[in-house]
Amino acid sequence: MPVPPLDLTSVTALVADATTAPSMHNAQPWRFLFLSDSGTVQLRADLERGMPGTDPDNRALHLGCGAALLNLRVAAVHGGRQPDVRLLPDAADPTLLADVRLTEPAEAGSDALARLYPAIRRRHTSRWPFEDTEIPEDLRASLVEAARLEGAQLLFPSAWHMGELQELVHDAEGRDAVDIARQEDMARWTRLGEDADTATEGVPEYAFGPRVRQGDAPVRDFAGRSVVAGRGSAAFERHPHLALLGTAQDRLRDWLTAGQAMERVLLLATLGGLATSLTSHALEWPDLRRLARDPRSAMSHVQMVLRLGYGPHGPATPRRPVSDVLDVA
Structure with a gap:
């Protein structure tokens, strides 16, 4: 019809x-x-x-x-x-x-x-602790297949490589802390106080989640040195579930392919009851990004690291009105 x-x-x-x-x-x-x-x-x-x-x-x-x-x-x-x-x-x-x-x-x-x-409006980035609960193998397999259908790869790293990834994240966090240009990028898109209530873009303070008191979950802290009223700290996962999403090549087309695969995986994970977040700390430094690749895999270029688990799905972050992003010809 x-x-x-x-x-x-x-x-x-x-x-x-x-x-x-x-x-x-x-x-x-x-x-x-x-x-x-x-x-x-x-x-x-x-x-x-x-x-x-x-x-x-x-x-x-x-x-x-x-x-x-x-x-x-x-x-x-x-x-x-x-x-x-x-x-x-x-x-x-x-x-x-x-x-x-x-x-x-x-x-x-x-x-x-x-x-x-149905997952489009339910998927939110969660910067809250997840449970130390295993993700069923059939759900993992479905997520891997979702990435493949979009022309990308999804890999759940081994325990050995998981430790390497966490070290890379810590290294990136240390570098970020003394890199003025990166601090300026974050400050530009961080919304604190009254700005958080009226923002149409950026990360508002109500989406920061608690500070990491202990645990190894790679969660970017948008508060930095700022004090956010009522924000506490929490114990995060000791053994976070991370997945690498990557492509065979690293061109503009591959980045667009990876973005589609990333969102397809996130939506399917949301339907499967998982909370999700993205961590790109180590991928923002070229030398660390090369090391993020598992040398035993066929994945040539890591495009994103996904954090998955059972826990709070996080609040919706603001969006610009459609009138601000849509033109008609």
């Missing part, structure tokens, strides 16, 4: 779902352009929301945009439309990351994506 023409109301709803995606420091580095004549939505990078100190090559920016693209696809098939995606369609326009035609009815094989839709 043909789908009705794509109108602004439908596109607004799709973009609202797309922008629930995670991004570094919740900078939301995306813009969308609705081409009404062709029924196409373009995804564009908002380079003004990049982080020159922390993400100088905009790799993390592209991961966030890829996650938003996956959400757009999920929302589209949930609404009965098949997203026909072209990545990087114009070599002369590096901010144009993808165009998505939405004029055809959803295909039968899109059911797996549509089933992820």
Whole structure:
């Protein structure tokens, strides 16, 4: 059955779902352009929301945009439309990351994506302690398959490599503490006091979670040296469940692929009852990122480290109004 023409109301709803995606420091580095004549939505990078100190090559920016693209696809098939995606369609326009035609009815094989839709609004980054409870093997296998379906790899590291990852995170935290450019990036996107209640971007203080009193969970502390009223400390996991998400190559296209795979894994994990967070500390330093790779695996380039477990899902962080990120032509 043909789908009705794509109108602004439908596109607004799709973009609202797309922008629930995670991004570094919740900078939301995306813009969308609705081409009404062709029924196409373009995804564009908002380079003004990049982080020159922390993400100088905009790799993390592209991961966030890829996650938003996956959400757009999920929302589209949930609404009965098949997203026909072209990545990087114009070599002369590096901010144009993808165009998505939405004029055809959803295909039968899109059911797996549509089933992820309820998790779009439930998935939140959690900076709270998780339980020291094992993740069932069948759920782990499903998460690995979710990454594979998007052209990426998900690997649960061995105990030996887990220890190496934790050391890399500690090393990165020490470097970050004396790197002024990275501190400026974080300060730009941290929201404290009254700003936290009115923010439409960045990480508000109510999403910081408690300070880590003990445990080995890699959780970025956005408070730094700031005092947040009522914020306590807590014991985190002694044995956190981490997963490496990576790709065979390390180009712009691979970053967008990894972002889509990352979000597909996060949504499926949310449906499976897991709380999730992302840790990129060690991946923000080129030499540490190379060491994050498990040499015994076929994964060539680690794009993100996921922290998974059973615990609080964390609060929703603010989002910009769709009117701020959507243009019509």
